[in-house]
Amino acid sequence: MQFNIYSQSKEDLENYFININEKKYKAIQVYDWLYRKKVTSFDEMTNIKKSVIEKLKQDFTFELPKIVQSQKGKEVNKYLFELKDKQRVEAVLMLHDYGNSLCLSTEVGCNMGCAFCESGRRKKIRPLTSGEMVTQILKVMEETNLKVTHVVLMGIGEPFDNYDNVLKFIKIINSDYGLALGARHITVSTCGIIPKIKEFTKEKLQVNLAISLHAPNDKLRSKLMKINKVYPLKDLIEVIKDYIKVTNRRVTFEYILLKGVNDNEKCAYELAKLLKGLNCYVNLIPYNPTSHLEFKRSSQSTILKFYDILKKEKIGVTIRREFGTEVSAACGQLRSSYEEDL
Ligand code: SAH
Numbered sequence: 001m002q003f004n005i006y007s008q009s010k011e012d013l014e015n016y017f018i019n020i021n022e023k024k025y026k027a028i029q030v031y032d033w034l035y036r037k038k039v040t041s042f043d044e045m046t047n048i049k050k051s052v053i054e055k056l057k058q059d060f061t062f063e064l065p066k067i068v069q070s071q072k073g074k075e076v077n078k079y080l081f082e083l084k085d086k087q088r089v090e091a092v093l094m095l096h097d098y099g100n101s102l103c104l105s106t107e108v109g110c111n112m113g114c115a116f117c118e119s120g121r122r123k124k125i126r127p128l129t130s131g132e133m134v135t136q137i138l139k140v141m142e143e144t145n146l147k148v149t150h151v152v153l154m155g156i157g158e159p160f161d162n163y164d165n166v167l168k169f170i171k172i173i174n175s176d177y178g179l180a181l182g183a184r185h186i187t188v189s190t191c192g193i194i195p196k197i198k199e200f201t202k203e204k205l206q207v208n209l210a211i212s213l214h215a216p217n218d219k220l221r222s223k224l225m226k227i228n229k230v231y232p233l234k235d236l237i238e239v240i241k242d243y244i245k246v247t248n249r250r251v252t253f254e255y256i257l258l259k260g261v262n263d264n265e266k267c268a269y270e271l272a273k274l275l276k277g278l279n280c281y282v283n284l285i286p287y288n289p290t291s292h293l294e295f296k297r298s299s300q301s302t303i304l305k306f307y308d309i310l311k312k313e314k315i316g317v318t319i320r321r322e323f324g325t326e327v328s329a330a331c332g333q334l335r336s337s338y339e340e341d342l
Contacts, residue, residue: 005034005060006138007131009171010178016059022052030056031177038138040064064135065089067143079140080335083108083132087125088335089156091136099149099185104136106166107157112191113226114212116258118290119156122335127162130169137179148179152187154210156335159188160196167200170207183207189254194231194239201243210252210283211240215262216270224262237274244279250316251278256285257298257306268306272313281316 008016013027026048033045040062042053065081068088072078077093089105109124110117137148151173153159159166166188173181183206190197191212200209215221221228240251253275257263275282284307287297298306303319310317 002059002061004063004129004131005030005056006063006134006172007129007168008060009130009168010175011171020052020055026052028177031175035178035180038142063131065132065139067139070143077140077144079136079143081136081139083128089128089132089136090335091140091155093140093144093146093148095146096150100146101150101152102137102140102148103152103154104133105155105157106133106153106159106162110157111161112158114191114214115224116214116256116287116293116295118292121292124157124161127165128157130165130172133165133169134172134179137173149181150185150187151181152189152210154187154189158191158193160190160193160200163196163199167203170205187252191225191227192231192236193227194235197236197239197243201239201246204247206247206249208252209243209247209249210254211236213253213271213282214256214258216267216274220262220267224258233274237278240280241278249279251280253280253282254285255282256287257303258287259296259298259302261295263298263302263306265305265309268309269313272310272315275315276313281318282310283318283320284310285320286322 010027010031013030014024017024017026029047030045033039039045042048042056042060045053048056063084065083067079068082069080070077075095079091079093080088081091082088087108089108091102091104094101094103105128107124107127109122110119111124137151141148153166170186170188173179174183174186187208187210188200189210189212212225213221214224218228218232221233243249244251255262255271271282284303286303287295289295289297307317307319
């Protein structure tokens with residue numbers, strides 16, 4: 001069986017070389033070729049001897065996705081990738097003043113079924129391998145000639161529903177010998193799968209953790225997010241408290257403002273009460289309307305009122321800068337529109 005070379009962590013490759021009676025430092029050489037020199041064939045790895053190259057060719061493939069569609073805005077580019085088995089996922093590149101951030105997908109489809117989310121409208125077909133996540137970054141860098149400096153796992157899929165591959169992906173891109181993306185430049189966003197948050201806590205990574213909250217009480221959250229029926233708010237907040245204690249990291253709570261649903265003053269006060277005392281901040285997200293779902297974006301004045309209440313209640317809060325509406329940037333939208341036009 002052949003494996004995608006981009007799914008290999010440095011430790012995987014070290015073990016591989018040890019198993020074939022070669023020195024383990026060859027793993028670093030291979031990493032250097034893959035992630036620094038960015039070659040896409042073993043034949044280009046000229047400091048590795050012929051016999052080893054032949055063995056590598058037998059055991060590994062170079063699998064990169066194809067870009068089948070892209071939309072370019074001034075500060076945002078959106079890409080639709082086609083994978084080896086013709087499944088499609090999306091990534092969005094955002095050009096910030098502090099760097100270039102790539103929002104990428106972790107699964108083909110998603111089973112979390114959040115009421116407002118385009119990705120969740122379409123069921124999960126399969127998880128992505130770690131290599132399929134790594135190569136979204138490589139492909140965008142090749143396409144744009146830009147360096148991706150930040151990665152956020154907020155595209156299609158629930159990262160913690162594909163935990164092992166996501167964790168390995170983080171290790172690959174974080175490796176000093178690979179893309180060397182700093183942990184603090186990597187953000188994992190989850191709808192709140194408690195057992196996985198607990199596992200993640202034990203890893204003690206310095207990455208950013210974002211929790212999609214979207215409601216301040218169980219009644220409303222369960223209506224919007226099915227996952228809340230399995231892992232209710234009280235338990236979620238408990239594991240987050242523990243995460244903060246162990247990692248000493250500030251957690252982000254994402255809160256999409258949906259017109260007439262979760263954007264009233266009562267919700268704002270309730271949210272402030274829920275989060276009081278936690279080392280966290282709230283990222284208020286203006287909703288990206290999609291053509292299939294009935295939710296609407298809150299007005300600017302409602303968003304500001306909500307923001308002011310949280311501020312007044314001494315909760316750290318930001319309003320997400322709008323990037324993608326002109327290029328259908330809500331996750332899952334490009335894939336849907338492409339596939340439904342076919
Ligand atoms: N499954 C993960 C990560 C992918 S979604 C999670 O739930 O966190 C990334 C973020 O985008 C989540 O906060 C999600 O709730 C939000 N989101 C989904 N659809 C959106 C839309 N139409 N407009 C704005 N944000 C949306």
